Amino acid sequence: MMEDIKKYQKAEKLKKQREETQAIPWYYDGLENLCDRIHPGSQLLKITDIKALSHDTKLFRLISAKKNKPLAPFRAGQYIGLIVEINGVRTSRPYSIVSSPNQLAYYELGIRKKEDGFVSPYFFENAKVGDIFEVTEPLGNLSYNSMFHGKDLVYIAGGCGITPFISMLRDISERAIPLNVSLIYGCLTEKDILFRDELEDMQKRRSNIKTNFILSEPESDWKGECGFITRDKILNEIGSIKDKYFYIVGNLPMYQFIKEEMKELGVSKHRIYYEAFGVPDDITQVMGWPTEINSSKKVNISIKFRKYSKTEKIEFEAYCTEPLINSLERTKNLALYVNNGCRSGECALCRTKMISGKVFVPPEVTIREVDKDFGFIHPCISYPLTDIHLDLTLT
Amino acid sequence: MVNSVYDENRVISTSPVIVIGAGLGGLGAACQLVLRGETVLLLEKHNVPGGFATSFVRGRFEFEGALHELSDIGTQDNKGSLYRFLERLGVVPNKLRFKHIPEFYRSVYLDGFDVTMPLGVDEYREKLIELFPAEKKGIEEFMEMCGAVLKGIKYIASKGGKFKPQEVLKEHPWLPRISGITLSELYNKFFTDKKLISLISQLWGYLGLPPERINAYAFIAMLIFYLNWGAAFPLGRSHSLVNAMVEAFEKLGGEIRYNALVNRILVENNKVCGVELLNGDVYKCKAVISNVNPICTAMKMLPPEVVPDEYKKKIYAPEIGPSGFSVYIGLNRSYKDLGLTAHETFINEKYDINVAFEMFNKLEAPKYIVAACYNHIYEDISPPGTTQLVLTTLQMGKLWQSVPPDQYFHIKDEIANSMVTLVENTICPEIRENIEVAVAATPLTYYRYSKNIEGAIYGTTQDVTNGPLLRLKSRGAISGLYQVGAWTNFGGGFSSTILGGRIASGMYLKDKIEGRW
Ligand SMILES: Cc1cc2nc3c(=O)[nH]c(=O)nc-3n(C[C@H](O)[C@H](O)[C@H](O)COP(=O)(O)OP(=O)(O)OC[C@H]3O[C@@H](n4cnc5c(N)ncnc54)[C@H](O)[C@@H]3O)c2cc1C
Ligand code: FES
Numbered sequence: 059m060m061e062d063i064k065k066y067q068k069a070e071k072l073k074k075q076r077e078e079t080q081a082i083p084w085y086y087d088g089l090e091n092l093c094d095r096i097h098p099g100s101q102l103l104k105i106t107d108i109k110a111l112s113h114d115t116k117l118f119r120l121i122s123a124k125k126n127k128p129l130a131p132f133r134a135g136q137y138i139g140l141i142v143e144i145n146g147v148r149t150s151r152p153y154s155i156v157s158s159p160n161q162l163a164y165y166e167l168g169i170r171k172k173e174d175g176f177v178s179p180y181f182f183e184n185a186k187v188g189d190i191f192e193v194t195e196p197l198g199n200l201s202y203n204s205m206f207h208g209k210d211l212v213y214i215a216g217g218c219g220i221t222p223f224i225s226m227l228r229d230i231s232e233r234a235i236p237l238n239v240s241l242i243y244g245c246l247t248e249k250d251i252l253f254r255d256e257l258e259d260m261q262k263r264r265s266n267i268k269t270n271f272i273l274s275e276p277e278s279d280w281k282g283e284c285g286f287i288t289r290d291k292i293l294n295e296i297g298s299i300k301d302k303y304f305y306i307v308g309n310l311p312m313y314q315f316i317k318e319e320m321k322e323l324g325v326s327k328h329r330i331y332y333e334a335f336g337v338p339d340d341i342t343q344v345m346g347w348p349t350e351i352n353s354s355k356k357v358n359i360s361i362k363f364r365k366y367s368k369t370e371k372i373e374f375e376a377y378c379t380e381p382l383i384n385s386l387e388r389t390k391n392l393a394l395y396v397n398n399g400c401r402s403g404e405c406a407l408c409r410t411k412m413i414s415g416k417v418f419v420p421p422e423v424t425i426r427e428v429d430k431d432f433g434f435i436h437p438c439i440s441y442p443l444t445d446i447h448l449d450l451t452l453t
Numbered sequence: 454m455v456n457s458v459y460d461e462n463r464v465i466s467t468s469p470v471i472v473i474g475a476g477l478g479g480l481g482a483a484c485q486l487v488l489r490g491e492t493v494l495l496l497e498k499h500n501v502p503g504g505f506a507t508s509f510v511r512g513r514f515e516f517e518g519a520l521h522e523l524s525d526i527g528t529q530d531n532k533g534s535l536y537r538f539l540e541r542l543g544v545v546p547n548k549l550r551f552k553h554i555p556e557f558y559r560s561v562y563l564d565g566f567d568v569t570m571p572l573g574v575d576e577y578r579e580k581l582i583e584l585f586p587a588e589k590k591g592i593e594e595f596m597e598m599c600g601a602v603l604k605g606i607k608y609i610a611s612k613g614g615k616f617k618p619q620e621v622l623k624e625h626p627w628l629p630r631i632s633g634i635t636l637s638e639l640y641n642k643f644f645t646d647k648k649l650i651s652l653i654s655q656l657w658g659y660l661g662l663p664p665e666r667i668n669a670y671a672f673i674a675m676l677i678f679y680l681n682w683g684a685a686f687p688l689g690r691s692h693s694l695v696n697a698m699v700e701a702f703e704k705l706g707g708e709i710r711y712n713a714l715v716n717r718i719l720v721e722n723n724k725v726c727g728v729e730l731l732n733g734d735v736y737k738c739k740a741v742i743s744n745v746n747p748i749c750t751a752m753k754m755l756p757p758e759v760v761p762d763e764y765k766k767k768i769y770a771p772e773i774g775p776s777g778f779s780v781y782i783g784l785n786r787s788y789k790d791l792g793l794t795a796h797e798t799f800i801n802e803k804y805d806i807n808v809a810f811e812m813f814n815k816l817e818a819p820k821y822i823v824a825a826c827y828n829h830i831y832e833d834i835s836p837p838g839t840t841q842l843v844l845t846t847l848q849m850g851k852l853w854q855s856v857p858p859d860q861y862f863h864i865k866d867e868i869a870n871s872m873v874t875l876v877e878n879t880i881c882p883e884i885r886e887n888i889e890v891a892v893a894a895t896p897l898t899y900y901r902y903s904k905n906i907e908g909a910i911y912g913t914t915q916d917v918t919n920g921p922l923l924r925l926k927s928r929g930a931i932s933g934l935y936q937v938g939a940w941t942n943f944g945g946g947f948s949s950t951i952l953g954g955r956i957a958s959g960m961y962l963k964d965k966i967e968g969r970w
Pocket of ligand 2: 438
């Protein structure tokens with residue numbers, strides 16, 4: 059017994075000794091370096107080239123604006139949030155990286171001008187070579203997952219939703235990755251097809267890559283497929299659904315349509331990954347929207363927030379059909395920027411406390427259970443149905 | 454005398470005490486303080502409280518980020534001390550409910566050995582005897598020793614927690630006896646069967662060191678707490694435990710700020726006088742309780758000249774413990790169909806724990822993982838017909854320091870994949886085709902959210918020179934500064950860190966009354 063006690067005294071001594079012989083340390087944190095490379099938070103980028111991709115889409119090439127600060131690596135399929143300030147409104151929009159993940163000299167973004175949009179028309183018209191922008195680190199969960207996606211992949215893209223797939227296909231092609239891909243790419247007309255030459259070229263050189271364009275409003279001379287992306291067209295393209303993994307990138311209404319087609323085909327939910335490509339143009343068309351709400355209805359938003367040591371309150375009006383975060387961003391005397399990344403309810407960066415009120419969230423969006431109980435919402439994908447009271451003093 | 458320079462115009466408020474970090478240690482301290490009527494400001498860098506105790510959403514799954522089995526909860530007629538603390542906060546029984554885990558753990562080895570161990574001291578002993586009849590005597594004596602240790606711990610708790618081994622020797626000899634030896638040395642007194650030792654040691658991953666190196670006291674205390682008070686899981690995941698604590702804290706007058714990253718601790722005449730956030734805001738105070746690990750607190754947040762060299766050596770001398778590597782999996786099938794029969798399954802390649810421990814030092818396929826399947830006790834943790842499964846192993850965070858950034862995703866995917874393969878080859882052959890979501894977290898991920906040095910999840914290792922008695926205590930580098938969290942007192946784990954936070958606030962109150970600063 060005494061032997062054990064002696065061992066304790068020995069351990070005590072050993073500890074003292076260890077402390078005494080320890081050289082006076084200096085602070086070093088090796089993971090900080092890696093963390094800073096993989097998760098820099100934000101990055102400053104400079105435009106070096108701008109090129110037209112189609113009548114309404116431009117390709118922007120961006121390099122790091124800071125010497126000795128390389129771009130963060132990313133997985134093919136990820137996006138970055140492009141932060142802009144327009145007329146005093148600070149906001150951001152997600153854009154998929156189209157360039158290959160195998161080089162980090164630059165990122166390329168394909169930006170389509172959305173006619174009644176806020177950010178894209180501004181960027182499209184005003185951005186020029188040499189301009190510097192702040193962007194987020196690469197974000198998003200759309201990417202190949204070797205744990206379960208398997209070897210046979212089906213990419214379904216609508217319009218500008220082709221952008222993440224370009225990066226993924228470049229990766230597969232460049233590294234000759236043994237994955238079989240069928241790309242089904244739906245556009246309005248022939249002139250809306252992006253990266254057509256490159257896609258056709260890839261298909262020629264790589265037997266494991268197949269592409270098919272489907273136009274919903276083609277000119278009369280179009281020889282390819284027409285109409286929506288239906289179950290027959292999908293099946294026709296891929297033969298069988300067995301062991302296939304599906305990625306769908308497009309707007310919410312397109313997804314809600316294809317989801318039904320997939321169900322008919324017998325594709326299990328767990329073999330489909332969907333990425334919402336931005337907020338729906340018209341939320342009232344989204345399944346689940348309470349039809350009794352008039353689309354021009356306005357509600358009152360009141361907000362508690364903190365300005366230095368004081369708590370202040372403001373009130374303003376907002377449209378039911380606009381995501382809450384947009385109304386917040388437009389309110390200039392709210393001296394506060396609500397952090398955000400995906401603007402589609404995925405990343406939780408915009409999490410905000412709602413004291414009272416009712417919001418509409420599309421059924422596809424999941425938020426933490428406890429957050430629901432404790433009244434937290436994601437304003438990027440929440441539409442105010444009644445008067446809303448938010449508490450931003452926590453942030 | 455050192456005085457920090459800061460912008461007087463940015464001073465936002467003055468409070469007696471500020472807690473930095475709303476992890477479990479910080480929350481434990483903050484809650485204890487408001488219970489004692491203190492005015493407390495709690496500052497958290499993230500937009501959610503909890504630190505590692507959190508959850509995140511992928512697709513239709515909400516994953517528990519850290520918790521497997523919560524100890525020290527107990528039952529209505531045998532309440533654990535954590536439960537009693539939550540009771541005083543008004544959190545239980547109404548705001549927070551627990552599910553009780555029926556069995557202790559399932560152990561699976563690649564050679565086919567597969568047993569499920571029960572909770573309860575008698576049940577556990579009988580099961581061991583049934584499996585290893587030749588070791589009956591040793592097992593009985595071992596369990597008796599465990600009982601004696603528990604009595605000792607209770608005795609010391611009644612004396613306020615502190616003890617000198619030489620003093621308790623007469624009444625509770627086992628306690629001092631196991632304080633300075635390794636778990637292997639302790640086993641040697643009772644039995645030798647490698648298989649038996651491996652089976653009893655299964656929870657070694659919760660402490661991060663193999664029996665040959667772990668302090669026996671640390672391990673035995675953990676084992677008997679589970680055996681006596683069982684294991685529970687909060688409805689709503691650990692996020693709801695944390696949210697309920699925050700709510701109680703606010704109700705009792707505490708104030709919490711999120712997105713408040715503290716950059717500096719300010720000093721006046723070498724004593725704590727406030728903190729400054731990254732954005733320049735200043736909060737003044739008399740004392741700071743830091744949930745940030747002691748190395749960062751002392752070496753980065755304080756002015757370097759005020760930290761005594763002795764303290765610097767003290768925090769650097771112990772070895773930094775492992776970080777984690779986890780794969781969070783959502784399965785589109787019920788656990789019943791998949792053959793996942795226990796809440797917690799340890800999967801081992803071999804009986805030799807040292808071999809598994811060596812893998813913590815390699816960026817390769819692990820040989821020891823734990824699979825937590827929550828749906829057994831908590832059916833609604835994922836949508837009907839689905840399963841939430843979390844695979845975890847440990848890894849030294851510093852391995853990742855030399856990973857080239859462009860190789861990061863590749864290495865991460867390889868290791869994650871190997872863990873799925875290990876599950877495929879043992880407890881769930883059909884796992885792959887049923888995966889709906891799978892995300893991996895590396896030591897870098899844990900580092901990023903906690904900012905713990907090397908992403909360590911339990912702080913420094915509890916080897917013989919750094920067991921519960923010899924670990925870093927609550928008082929920090931300078932007057933008015935206290936440390937809480939896994940790096941101090943009893944070390945990592947949910948109940949230990951909450952308890953550590955409470956101990957630190959006790960120390961703060963004592964010092965305040967005695968006018969120490
Ligand atoms: C993950 C992901 C990746 C994407 N990748 C790409 C890509 O690679 N290429 C691409 O082209 N697109 C991509 N998108 C889509 C792209 O982000 C949208 O097309 C873009 O958000 C359109 O922005 P906008 O500002 O032009 O329109 P929106 O802002 O969405 O327009 C909606 C309406 O809100 C109003 N409004 C919005 N905000 C404000 C405000 N703050 N103040 C006042 N009024 C406001 C506008 O007036 C308009 O009426 C991606 C989307 C996601 C989610
Ligand atoms: S910005 Fe990603 S959830 Fe709101």
